[in-house]
Amino acid sequence: xxxxxxxxxxxxxxxxxxxxxxxxxxxxxxxxxxxxxxxxxxxxxxxxxxxxxxxxxxxxxxxxxxxxxxxxxxxxxxxxxxxxxxxxxxxxxxxxxxxxxxxxxxxxxxxxxxxxxxxxxxxxxxxxxxxxxxxxxxxxxxxxxxxxxxxxxxxxxxxxxxxxxxxxxxxxxxxxxxxxxxxxxxxxxxxxxxxxxxxxxxxxxxxxxxxxxxxxxxxxxxxxxxxxxxxxxxxxxxxxxxxxxxxxxxxxxxxxxxxxxxxxxxxxxxxxxxxxxxxxxxxxxxxxxxxxxxxxxxxxxxxxxxxxxxxxxxxxxxxxxxxxxxxxxxxxxxxxxxxxxxxxxxxxxxxxxxxxxxxxxxxxxxxxxxxxxxxxxxxxxxxxxxxxxxxxxxxxxxxxxxxxxxxxxxxxxxxxxxxxxxxxxxxxxxxxxxxxxxxxxxxxxxxxxxxxxxxxxxxxxxxxxxxxxxxxxxxxxxxxxxxxxxxxxxxxxxxxxxxxxxxxxxxxxxxxxxxxxxxxxxxxxxxxxxxxxxxxxxxxxxxxxxxxxxxxxxxxxxxxxxxxxxxxxxxxxxxxxxxxxxxxxxxx
Amino acid sequence: xxxxxxxxxxxxxxxxxxxxxxxxxxxxxxxxxxxxxxxxxxxxxxxxxxxxxxxxxxxxxxxxxxxxxxxxxxxxxxxxxxxxxxxxxxxxxxxxxxxxxxxxxxxxxxxxxxxxxxxxxxxxxxxxxxxxxxxxxxxxxxxxxxxxx
Ligand code: SF4
Ligand code: SF4
Ligand code: SF4
Numbered sequence: 001x002x003x004x005x006x007x008x009x010x011x012x013x014x015x016x017x018x019x020x021x022x023x024x025x026x027x028x029x030x031x032x033x034x035x036x037x038x039x040x041x042x043x044x045x046x047x048x049x050x051x052x053x054x055x056x057x058x059x060x061x062x063x064x065x066x067x068x069x070x071x072x073x074x075x076x077x078x079x080x081x082x083x084x085x086x087x088x089x090x091x092x093x094x095x096x097x098x099x100x101x102x103x104x105x106x107x108x109x110x111x112x113x114x115x116x117x118x119x120x121x122x123x124x125x126x127x128x129x130x131x132x133x134x135x136x137x138x139x140x141x142x143x144x145x146x147x148x149x150x151x152x153x154x155x156x157x158x159x160x161x162x163x164x165x166x167x168x169x170x171x172x173x174x175x176x177x178x179x180x181x182x183x184x185x186x187x188x189x190x191x192x193x194x195x196x197x198x199x200x201x202x203x204x205x206x207x208x209x210x211x212x213x214x215x216x217x218x219x220x221x222x223x224x225x226x227x228x229x230x231x232x233x234x235x236x237x238x239x240x241x242x243x244x245x246x247x248x249x250x251x252x253x254x255x256x257x258x259x260x261x262x263x264x265x266x267x268x269x270x271x272x273x274x275x276x277x278x279x280x281x282x283x284x285x286x287x288x289x290x291x292x293x294x295x296x297x298x299x300x301x302x303x304x305x306x307x308x309x310x311x312x313x314x315x316x317x318x319x320x321x322x323x324x325x326x327x328x329x330x331x332x333x334x335x336x337x338x339x340x341x342x343x344x345x346x347x348x349x350x351x352x353x354x355x356x357x358x359x360x361x362x363x364x365x366x367x368x369x370x371x372x373x374x375x376x377x378x379x380x381x382x383x384x385x386x387x388x389x390x391x392x393x394x395x396x397x398x399x400x401x402x403x404x405x406x407x408x409x410x411x412x413x414x415x416x417x418x419x420x421x422x423x424x425x426x427x428x429x430x431x432x433x434x435x436x437x438x439x440x441x442x443x444x445x446x447x448x449x450x451x452x453x454x455x456x457x458x459x460x461x462x463x464x465x466x467x468x469x470x471x472x473x474x475x476x477x478x479x480x481x482x483x484x485x486x487x488x489x490x491x492x493x494x495x496x497x498x499x500x501x502x503x504x505x506x507x508x509x510x511x512x513x514x515x516x517x518x519x520x521x522x523x524x525x526x527x528x529x530x531x532x533x534x535x536x537x538x539x540x541x542x543x544x545x546x547x548x549x550x551x552x553x554x555x556x557x558x559x560x561x562x563x564x565x566x567x568x569x570x571x572x573x574x575x576x577x578x579x580x581x582x583x584x585x586x587x588x
Numbered sequence: 589x590x591x592x593x594x595x596x597x598x599x600x601x602x603x604x605x606x607x608x609x610x611x612x613x614x615x616x617x618x619x620x621x622x623x624x625x626x627x628x629x630x631x632x633x634x635x636x637x638x639x640x641x642x643x644x645x646x647x648x649x650x651x652x653x654x655x656x657x658x659x660x661x662x663x664x665x666x667x668x669x670x671x672x673x674x675x676x677x678x679x680x681x682x683x684x685x686x687x688x689x690x691x692x693x694x695x696x697x698x699x700x701x702x703x704x705x706x707x708x709x710x711x712x713x714x715x716x717x718x719x720x721x722x723x724x725x726x727x728x729x730x731x732x733x734x735x736x737x
Binding site: 071099103157206210219222226287289 | 601602603604605608611612613615616617618619620621622626627628629636640693694710711712713
């Protein structure tokens with residue numbers, strides 16, 4: 001493990017043949033791990049021209065070289081061809097998945113083929129098994145988790161349970177994979193790819209142990225980083241109020257999307273602030289394995305289900321983005337209701353950001369008369385949490401033609417019913433930051449269409465001046481550093497701790513000396529490989545589009561300047577097209 | 589003599605920093621299992637966490653069960669010690685421990701808490717503590733009835 005080793009240890013499991021192949025794949029020095037490794041594996045095993053649900057498409061889970069060895073190296077990268085946009089995509093999740101994969105002895109797991117019956121794959125260091133779980137068909141995410149703990153027993157406390165709900169089985173384009181109850185491979189439909197493979201669950205058992213790195217400085221380097229993480233105050237905002245601490249500042253800066261982005265601030269923000277959640281609902285914190293920060297905030301929803309004071313209790317993890325999507329975006333300002341909507345969405349196995357934003361569009365489309373209860377079954381109005389809860393169930397269960405379309409994304413529904421101008425879609429349904437031109441343009445083009453692809457959201461909050469070249473340079477440079485983190489795979493919340501030099505020290509300590517000396521080059525290689533794959537699977541950065549609604553927005557900088565925003569989009573798109581240009585034969 | 593107690597597990601966030609520290613520092617391994625303390629959810633992460641940890645029994649059933657004298661009671665209290673060179677990997681100690689505190693690796697080597705306290709510093713929520721073995725406050729029930737002293 002700690003040798004200067006170029007090989008990745010990868011389990012390729014074919015659901016059709018019900019067997020695995022353990023392969024050693026060279027490329028560590030060029031691809032690092034995580035994002036880079038997933039791209040390498042998609043290059044090798046993916047079918048860029050085939051449909052996302054083609055049984056031959058791989059579903060890839062990759063970790064990084066430092067996973068298990070250093071704190072906050074706690075994420076897994078899932079690589080797949082997205083049913084949402086047909087592009088090569090990545091989604092990231094934590095929980096115990098990363099360490100479980102490490103301690104099961106693999107750098108990556110690749111699942112291919114389609115199982116004959118609904119199945120669960122169990123992978124440990126001395127166990128690989130496919131279990132027929134046809135009886136779990138249609139089960140919600142939490143029931144599935146509870147039953148899988150029994151069905152695939154062993155390694156208690158040291159395993160990770162990945163599973164899908166009805167939405168994944170029904171092929172919703174934004175079905176997610178739930179990881180250990182509170183984390184998700186959320187966006188772009190990894191859950192539907194899993195469903196298309198007839199795979200209800202994956203249980204990773206972290207039941208082996210690895211030797212310590214040979215480097216004498218390992219314990220000290222670990223201690224230094226751990227101290228930085230726990231006592232420097234750098235991570236304070238993540239474990240105190242958590243990301244919902246953003247709500248009031250964003251609202252103040254006219255950057256919080258309200259009611260399908262009809263407004264960017266509202267006097268009711270204090271009702272759903274991070275402070276309000278913490279005071280009223282926060283029950284406890286949880287952590288991804290190997291992370292002492294514990295940013296996972298779990299709130300309690302207490303629902304009286306009978307007038308004689310009978311209560312059901314739900315524990316629901318919250319964060320800024322789920323809160324935004326089930327809260328302000330839908331005009332819901334009671335934290336309990338926000339969590340209750342989230343909970344229902346979670347049970348279906350839907351990505352809450354996509355589902356919430358899609359429903360916000362549906363409310364406006366209802367208001368404008370494009371759709372009615374004939375389509376929506378419940379009357380959708382801003383603020384009506386009960387209706388949204390029901391609608392989440394209806395999307396997850398693909399209840400009728402309308403919900404089937406809405407489950408393919410807001411734009412799919414708008415293509416049929418109209419209302420594309422006010423679809424809040426930037427590559428995918430927008431995240432909870434309406435900070436301005438830089439952010440809107442960047443999210444439209446960027447790799448995962450995620451607010452974390454670049455620092456655009458914070459750039460907007462600091463810069464008023466308009467300078468296309470400066471912004472594009474910022475986006476391109478910022479992405480490179482983030483890709484290095486997602487190759488390792490560090491939690492992006494740790495980016496203040498894992499500065500480039502620290503990452504070099506880590507690689508050297510782990511014995512990857514050659515990689516340590518060329519870390520930037522490798523990260524750049526991984527970044528370009530990702531872009532090439534996205535483009536090879538049909539992405540045209542120049543053809544991306546920012547819906548009209550985003551130019552009707554007012555932020556702290558004033559009304560959005562649509563001309564400037566379009567210039568940013570084109571500038572960044574050109575840069576991305578260049579990054580993803582095919583490798584010339586002599587360079588390959 | 590001090591012993592290791594998981595005094596405030598109601599604060600635990602399940603980060604495994606303690607067990608990973610023990611694995612690293614005491615067992616020279618990178619692992620969840622080769623460690624003296626192991627964190628389990630009590631049935632899914634939403635139900636809270638439990639530390640699986642040696643209670644420092646006196647007399648210790650694990651030591652009594654060991655057929656070679658590899659697992660021995662520490663004379664001064666404070667749990668047991670494993671003399672690695674004498675261990676034949678029979679697993680009797682682990683089977684005898686009433687609280688599953690001894691983990692066996694693939695080869696059958698036992699890992700058990702030696703009450704050294706190195707993990708304590710890595711817990712971000714101060715769940716763990718080394719306490720005087722002969723004090724009444726050392727009772728394992730403190731996991732749920734701890735009061736600030
Ligand atoms: S290992 Fe188990 S039996 Fe032995 S002293 Fe500790 S708690 Fe008691
Ligand atoms: S006290 Fe020492 S031996 Fe016991 S769990 Fe902590 S680090 Fe391991
Ligand atoms: S270090 Fe503390 S909070 Fe983390 S798992 Fe161990 S006891 Fe729980």
